Amino acid sequence: xxxxxxxxxxxxxxxxxxxxxxxxxxxxGPCKMQGPIIxxxxxxxxxxxxxxxxxxxxxxxxxxxxxxxxxxxxxxxxQKGKVIETLSGLHAKEIxxxxxxxxx
Amino acid sequence: MxxxxxxxxxxxxxxxxxxxxxxxxxxxxxxxxxxxxxxAAITHEIENYPGVxxxxxxxxxxxxxxxxxxxxxxxxxxxxxALEIKKGKFLVKSSIGEFESASVILAFGLxxxxxxxxxxxxxxxxGVTYCATCxxxxxxxxxxxxxxxxxxxxxxxxxxxxxxxxxxxxxxSDKFRAxxxxxxxxxxxxxxxxxxxxxxxxxxxxxxxxxxxLRNGExxxxxxxxxxxxxxxxxxxxxxxVKLDSxxxxxxxxxxxxxxxxIFGAGDVTDTPFKQVVxxxxxxxxxxxxxxxxxxxxxxxxxxxxxxRRK
Numbered sequence: 001x002x003x004x005x006x007x008x009x010x011x012x013x014x015x016x017x018x019x020x021x022x023x024x025x026x027x028x029g030p031c032k033m034q035g036p037i038i039x040x041x042x043x044x045x046x047x048x049x050x051x052x053x054x055x056x057x058x059x060x061x062x063x064x065x066x067x068x069x070x071x072x073x074x075x076x077x078x079q080k081g082k083v084i085e086t087l088s089g090l091h092a093k094e095i096x097x098x099x100x101x102x103x104x
Numbered sequence: 105m106x107x108x109x110x111x112x113x114x115x116x117x118x119x120x121x122x123x124x125x126x127x128x129x130x131x132x133x134x135x136x137x138x139x140x141x142x143x144a145a146i147t148h149e150i151e152n153y154p155g156v157x158x159x160x161x162x163x164x165x166x167x168x169x170x171x172x173x174x175x176x177x178x179x180x181x182x183x184x185x186a187l188e189i190k191k192g193k194f195l196v197k198s199s200i201g202e203f204e205s206a207s208v209i210l211a212f213g214l215x216x217x218x219x220x221x222x223x224x225x226x227x228x229x230x231g232v233t234y235c236a237t238c239x240x241x242x243x244x245x246x247x248x249x250x251x252x253x254x255x256x257x258x259x260x261x262x263x264x265x266x267x268x269x270x271x272x273x274x275x276x277s278d279k280f281r282a283x284x285x286x287x288x289x290x291x292x293x294x295x296x297x298x299x300x301x302x303x304x305x306x307x308x309x310x311x312x313x314x315x316x317x318l319r320n321g322e323x324x325x326x327x328x329x330x331x332x333x334x335x336x337x338x339x340x341x342x343x344x345x346v347k348l349d350s351x352x353x354x355x356x357x358x359x360x361x362x363x364x365x366x367i368f369g370a371g372d373v374t375d376t377p378f379k380q381v382v383x384x385x386x387x388x389x390x391x392x393x394x395x396x397x398x399x400x401x402x403x404x405x406x407x408x409x410x411x412x413r414r415k
Binding site: 025027028029030032033037057058064068069070071072074086088089090091092093094095 | 138139140145146161162180181182199201228230238239313
């Protein structure tokens with residue numbers, strides 16, 4: 001799910017469950033590696049009460065600055081709209097899955 | 105536990121090439137790496153890898169990884185934290201679990217050298233960064249400092265001067281290792297201020313970087329610190345097992361062997377005198393072939409040559 005400044009609040013901050021958001025940009029090499037991992041994760045966790053989304057930092061400047069995104073890829077894990085953990089750099093699917101499952 | 109014939113630590117030029125070769129020898133191969141393509145993947149253009157002309161680093165490294173996977177190597181994203189010998193086998197502990205193998209190829213390259221000052225570690229991803237081309241665009245219109253005096257520092261300063269309001273270039277000496285042409289370009293930029301013979305002693309902020317304190321007591325208000333002071337091997341976790349040189353690089357012989365039978369090395373993490381994509385790729389191949397020979401001779405594993413490889 002691709003989010004932006006206009007729907008981020010509603011989709012993530014007002015969501016009662018757990019969420020993982022991948023902040024990325026087109027010009028970022030490591031983001032291109034993270035992207036497919038996030039998509040696989042989303043497919044594997046389909047049907048579970050967890051939202052997996054991505055935000056293009058260039059297209060969503062206010063969301064990016066709200067969460068102090070200063071290095072990408074940045075992955076933020078939310079629960080009930082609150083930031084649980086911010087991860088920067090490339091992360092493996094197994095690790096992200098484990099972190100999300102702990103919140104379910 | 106997952107068992108392999110060979111575990112390759114590192115997934116850039118050396119590791120992916122090693123995986124291509126061991127995969128083609130039908131060796132059960134795991135490439136365990138924290139990213140794909142390492143330093144080469146964040147290089148904008150590579151013009152000296154023969155046979156492909158001018159190519160974007162990320163694209164070249166994606167090709168490397170595809171080819172290794174097509175040859176049968178399995179790639180997992182994770183970081184090794186320990187390497188042990190257990191009952192004649194190698195045990196790799198990592199951020200994503202434990203793996204066992206009959207041989208290991210060390211090919212995890214170098215990591216960015218750290219300044220080692222308070223605040224640096226705490227603000228990684230919150231204003232402290234080691235890659236101008238990766239994170240530069242996130243500092244549009246901001247004030248940043250680049251630390252270093254070599255080509256990568258001047259490259260970063262030049263690139264950032266086009267994006268940022270103000271760029272400080274801070275270097276501990278007044279002599280630069282960068283090429284003069286590059287120094288002249290940076291000096292000509294009106295929004296770059298070069299500060300020499302001083303070091304950052306602390307990076308300070310609340311949620312993110314807000315200022316840098318210099319040794320002379322001066323305080324710079326800024327949003328980002330780009331650290332460009334070179335590279336170093338991250339070999340602490342193997343130092344009790346594998347022989348390293350004085351700067352922590354893995355010592356290998358001309359066949360890519362380390363002092364431990366069954367452990368091989370390739371690429372920038374080793375004491376190879378030149379750090380280049382093509383050299384790392386060549387060394388990866390060499391280490392893989394040595395490794396295959398070792399498994400055949402010492403472990404009685406039947407090695408199938410490339411040309412009879414199963415599809």
